[in-house]
Amino acid sequence: MAQLEEVDVGPYRHLVSERAISGETMLLNMGPQHPSTHGVLRLLLELDGETVVNAIPDIGYLHTGVEKNMEAKTYLKAEVMTDRLDYMNTTGNNLAYCMAVEKLVDLDVPPRAQAIRVILTELQRIASHLVWLGAFGLDLAAMSVFLYCFREREIILDILEMCSGQRMMTTYIRPGGIWRDVPVEFEAAVRNFLKIFPKRVDEYEALMTKNPIMMDRLVGIGKLDAATALSHGVTGPMLRASGVNWDLRKARPYMGYEQYNFNVPTRTEGDTFARYIVHIEEFRESMKIIEQALNKLPMGPVHSDNRKFVPPPRSEIGVSMESLIHHFKLWTEGFPAPKASIYSAVESPRGELGVFLEGDGGPKPYRVHMRTPSFDNLSVTNKITQGHLVADLVAILASIDIVLGDIDR
Amino acid sequence: MDTKLETIVKTAQAKFGATYEEFRGEVHIFVGSEKIVEALTLLRDNHQFELLSALTAVDYWPQNSPRFHVIYQLSSLANNVTVQIRVPVDGDQPKVPTTTSVYDVSNWREREVADMFGIEFEGHPDPRRILMPEDWKGHPLRKDYPLGYEEPQFTFNFDEIDVRKPYVKE
Numbered sequence: 001m002a003q004l005e006e007v008d009v010g011p012y013r014h015l016v017s018e019r020a021i022s023g024e025t026m027l028l029n030m031g032p033q034h035p036s037t038h039g040v041l042r043l044l045l046e047l048d049g050e051t052v053v054n055a056i057p058d059i060g061y062l063h064t065g066v067e068k069n070m071e072a073k074t075y076l077k078a079e080v081m082t083d084r085l086d087y088m089n090t091t092g093n094n095l096a097y098c099m100a101v102e103k104l105v106d107l108d109v110p111p112r113a114q115a116i117r118v119i120l121t122e123l124q125r126i127a128s129h130l131v132w133l134g135a136f137g138l139d140l141a142a143m144s145v146f147l148y149c150f151r152e153r154e155i156i157l158d159i160l161e162m163c164s165g166q167r168m169m170t171t172y173i174r175p176g177g178i179w180r181d182v183p184v185e186f187e188a189a190v191r192n193f194l195k196i197f198p199k200r201v202d203e204y205e206a207l208m209t210k211n212p213i214m215m216d217r218l219v220g221i222g223k224l225d226a227a228t229a230l231s232h233g234v235t236g237p238m239l240r241a242s243g244v245n246w247d248l249r250k251a252r253p254y255m256g257y258e259q260y261n262f263n264v265p266t267r268t269e270g271d272t273f274a275r276y277i278v279h280i281e282e283f284r285e286s287m288k289i290i291e292q293a294l295n296k297l298p299m300g301p302v303h304s305d306n307r308k309f310v311p312p313p314r315s316e317i318g319v320s321m322e323s324l325i326h327h328f329k330l331w332t333e334g335f336p337a338p339k340a341s342i343y344s345a346v347e348s349p350r351g352e353l354g355v356f357l358e359g360d361g362g363p364k365p366y367r368v369h370m371r372t373p374s375f376d377n378l379s380v381t382n383k384i385t386q387g388h389l390v391a392d393l394v395a396i397l398a399s400i401d402i403v404l405g406d407i408d409r
Numbered sequence: 410m411d412t413k414l415e416t417i418v419k420t421a422q423a424k425f426g427a428t429y430e431e432f433r434g435e436v437h438i439f440v441g442s443e444k445i446v447e448a449l450t451l452l453r454d455n456h457q458f459e460l461l462s463a464l465t466a467v468d469y470w471p472q473n474s475p476r477f478h479v480i481y482q483l484s485s486l487a488n489n490v491t492v493q494i495r496v497p498v499d500g501d502q503p504k505v506p507t508t509t510s511v512y513d514v515s516n517w518r519e520r521e522v523a524d525m526f527g528i529e530f531e532g533h534p535d536p537r538r539i540l541m542p543e544d545w546k547g548h549p550l551r552k553d554y555p556l557g558y559e560e561p562q563f564t565f566n567f568d569e570i571d572v573r574k575p576y577v578k579e
Binding site for chain 1: 432433435437459460461462463465467468480482484486489491493512513514516517518525534535537538539540541542543549550556
């Protein structure tokens with residue numbers, strides 16, 4: 001058994017102020033087992049009474065070596081690792097990875113698959129924001145919001161289960177399209193959700209937005225200006241709350257996002273309340289996209305016909321020798337990708353989710369790097385929490401929307 | 410190639426003696442490690458590359474010169490273009506000057522590359538490991554680092570496997 005050791009200030013000497021060395025301020029560990037650190041994040045706090053002087057995040061408790069593991073799998077099999085990164089946005093991770101593979105090997109995706117991908121990632125964005133809103137409320141002692149949010153998230157998870165057989169780790173989006181077509185009940189289920197959900201968003205707003213206790217806790221807390229945000233690589237709702245209109249779905253449209261009419265909600269205050277409002281507005285924008293995509297959902301195939309990259313359907317394997325060979329080759333050896341590298345990015349609920357993919361001419365990726373938004377968003381913590389109370393630190397941390405699987409990879 | 414990217418490539422060629430490659434519309438500019446801070450500062454100030462999207466590395470072991478490429482993926486919000494800067498680094502005592510003075514995000518991202526690849530970023534203000542434990546030996550994403558596994562211990566073979574665990578040797 002490992003022995004418990006007293007934490008030495010030595011390695012952190014250059015991060016804390018002089019007053020901590022002389023013992024004037026207190027050093028305190030928050031986490032890694034703390035309910036409001038959203039997983040296994042450890043913060044080394046330097047406190048002057050109850051005021052935060054420095055908050056130094058210490059990450060890596062959930063490091064699972066995903067990037068290393070992906071190098072040992074074929075392009076098709078490495079995809080299951082991506083679900084496990086940001087477990088609140090599984091279809092979004094699949095989409096980012098599949099788009100990178102498609103770009104590397106130059107593979108087309110049929111329009112029906114594109115529309116289904118958009119619907120599912122937008123549903124997942126709503127589900128992710130629901131968990132965010134619930135946990136955010138919980139951290140601010142608004143217990144009921146959490147229960148309502150998880151009630152609605154359950155409807156979305158049911159839709160994902162209906163399509164893929166899995167509630168969370170779907171791996172439904174595959175290079176070249178999607179695994180198989182959505183079931184017949186899909187459209188009715190999504191329309192039912194679209195009917196229920198707008199009223200529910202209004203309910204959340206009635207509970208939180210104009211609640212004086214919430215306003216006291218949120219307005220003016222954790223201000224982040226646009227220049228600092230960009231320099232720290234902050235993206236997503238957090239950047240948009242600081243007044244920068246930057247959304248990859250608008251800026252570099254992928255998967256046919258250019259045909260949908262939606263707004264990019266922005267706020268200029270950059271405080272915790274602005275981040276809350278941006279998240280709430282994104283619920284409504286995502287619903288707009290889902291509705292439009294569902295209305296013009298084209299008919300046709302759901303994956304590319306290029307059998308060098310996409311496994312054939314089960315029905316063909318029994319009757320076609322070529323299909324059997326392709327099936328066997330793709331699932332054992334995999335397909336080769338050129339000796340080149342690409343970077344492709346999508347807008348995840350947390351920001352720019354980029355995939356750097358390098359091939360070496362063989363069937364396994366030579367190097368995969370996931371540019372995960374939470375990592376960069378968390379790096380700004382120390383700057384925006386200084387001078388606030390510990391209770392405000394909890395609110396700020398909740399508003400950043402971190403997912404530790406996303407950070408530690 | 411985009412006209413904006415073309416001017417950037419031309420500037421880099423004239424100022425830093427850079428070469429470039431193009432693949433599927435993406436431009437990779439190769440810059441020497443001694444010029445990287447200057448190059449990033451120029452791109453940020455004169456070409457509106459406000460965002461350092463990604464900072465990572467690739468290991469080309471057993472090739473030693475260059476063994477690594479350190480990769481800086483830059484995004485410009487104003488012009489809506491991206492460009493990739495690659496810095497080749499040799500395998501013996503790999504070193505690159507830190508870019509924390511240009512982008513704040515470099516701080517954590519360089520710690521990650523140093524942790525995973527063992528590339529030293531000279532002048533880094535906080536050169537601790539970030540993802541692996543402080544006392545970890547080796548750099549996991551290097552190609553000569555094996556993808557190992559840990560033997561699962563059960564009640565019946567706990568002690569037998571325990572003697573083979575790395576902490577016993579210390």
